[in-house]
Amino acid sequence: MDTIVIGGGQSGLAAARSLRNAGLTPVILEAGERPTGSWAHYYDSLTLFSPARYSSMPDLPFPGDGDHYPHRDEVVDYLHRYADSLDVEIRTATRVSAVESDGAGAFLIHTEAGDTLRTAGVVAASGSFGNPHVPDLPGRGSFTGQLLHVADYRSPKHYAGQRVIVVGAGNSAVQVAYELAEGATVTLATRQPIQFMPQMIGGKDAHYWHTTTGFDSLPPQWLACIATGTLVMDTGDYAAALQAGRMDRRPMFTRFDGEHVIWSDGTPEQVDAVIFATGYRPDLDYLRTLGALDASGLPLQVGGLSTTHLGLSYVGLEFQRSFASNTLRGVHHDAAHIAAPMATYASGALAAYGL
Template sequence: MATENLRSKQEIPKSSAVVPELFYKVDIVVIGAGQAGLSAAYHLKREGIKPGKGFVVLDDEFGPGGAWQHRWDSLTLSNVNGINDLPGLGFAEAVNTNDKELQANIAIPKYYALYEKTFELPVIRPIEVTEVIDRNGRFLIRTNGVQFNARGIINATGTWKTPNCPKYPGWEKFKGRQLHTGEYKNASEFIGKHVIIVGGGISAVQLLGEISKVTETTWVTRIPPDFRHYEFSPEHGREAVAMVEDRVREGLPPKSVVSVTGLPITPAIEDMLNNGTLDRKPMFQEITENGVRWEDGTEMDADVIFWNTGFRHSLDHLAGLHLMNDKGGIVMTGELVTQVAADPRIHLTGYGPSSSTIGANRAGRAAAKELINYLKLK
């Protein structure tokens, strides 16, 4: 593989727990090899930063694909939302896009693998970044293997590894199964069970539609769903991104795009509205041994509580840098709002307005160029 060849050429140490104090010095460390991380790596190399000596990409997965390799089986090319070409190599060059039943968790990892090989990107895996420390004007990147020392960081860890699962009173009493979106594979595992689906985003609606075809479901949301009669357009997307951008420039926690755009009524959602699948109930107050209970005392038995309540940004390894403010956000700046205002040596891609797949591409490019300029690497 290209990464193995590059390790040999550049003498990059392999991930290994037996040499925990070996520090490998580079200019830039990219953390994460999803869409934003690969885009950043491509642009770093294109700008003349040498793979291995100038930058490396650290990924905690066992293979290419980022979070896509963990998506549910029913997410196919016919219903997936947001596959965008990485810079320099189109998705159609890696997979047969005419096969609409091809699973996204197979197709996209195949694409990412070809991308890494084609551009000989210095991806090291599996290696988990556990902590980043600022010391003497450089960053010490501690991992479960080789340690790294860098002048700048592009963090592209996304959100998939940190599910947001609100633990309502009685959580530990429930005798049934609780799971989050990130653990879902297919609806067949719920046949014959009553599933309470929690969440008002697009994933909750899609999976509700899928699961309701094979078993009994109840839909619960904290606030009423915001269905809108419009066809989502690039203009709507830009408007939503601008609103999220304003928040992170002010240091406020970023909101999800759907909180701005609402849920456009597609033909599939229209059918679900008509057949009663989207008969939503308000959020319950507590969880019981056998189900849930609402504030008025109404109870409902359930076998499964399925939390589609989103994810939070995977930034715990940066906690020692004290980037977060008392509002729970990080003040961001830069052309595409990837640069941490308090420390321009750090870029966060996939945070705030760059959390979409198309936003991640552009953010990778902006982060690479701005960090190169700031560090005066050219």
């Protein structure tokens, strides 16, 4: 095989499209039963913050009214149709366990089913949903309530009448806390105050401005100078709910103690459940034995191209090359960026230089 793409979600599909357009014949290996990535596993009420017109991938417009905000299941169906529209081989229910060098400039892909595939190039596009981050707070093992990451949260019906803390200051944390507050007593625990950004600016959705002003394409180095923290897209409901006391926000608690959390002022409080909406890390453990990751498990790369192995690249990393890198509307730009060098390597063109 000239190229194997690991992951069949939005990033893997975008990568396969760009590789095919560059003259390669990519094969996608997807761990799930459908080539839709992690979308089907998000919580039931998940709705995109970007309207349909700003949630499309190349060659297939998102269906329906361009101004509506698609539900999780709409995205799943869209990605399935997108996969069907690509002229590439997709092997589902194929989880990669390890990637190794074959010692001759190619790679050996080992699957959990026991198969080994040889390929000239590898695109790691497995996203981050499979690697949720939960901070290791003191006393966590002693907590007798329910403790979970938002990756395992589905709906508020199981928490009616309970005391719930949602840890995090991002979109998922606020959206989940808001819906939980319908029937539970909810606190958002954050290290910094929540920074809201209005969904509508000048009568247009914020994504109109992201795409027309060029903000979407700003490099991460510039974004680090602009954004001092996580921004939460406010539909007009979330900030108002905090101000009205539907849910509250407190500084992060310091530790767990049995059935209690200990707040920063030393006050203990009995809590039924703590939901961590504390983000994800790239799900790339299969590259660890290859030596392509740093000590914390992050890929050693620049702009999606590996700095440790020729023929290895990445698509779908957060802020890989821009603000929109790991979004439906923007991931194809990063996929196109890695396609040409991947094609050069897979074609054997570097052999003329003794490589």
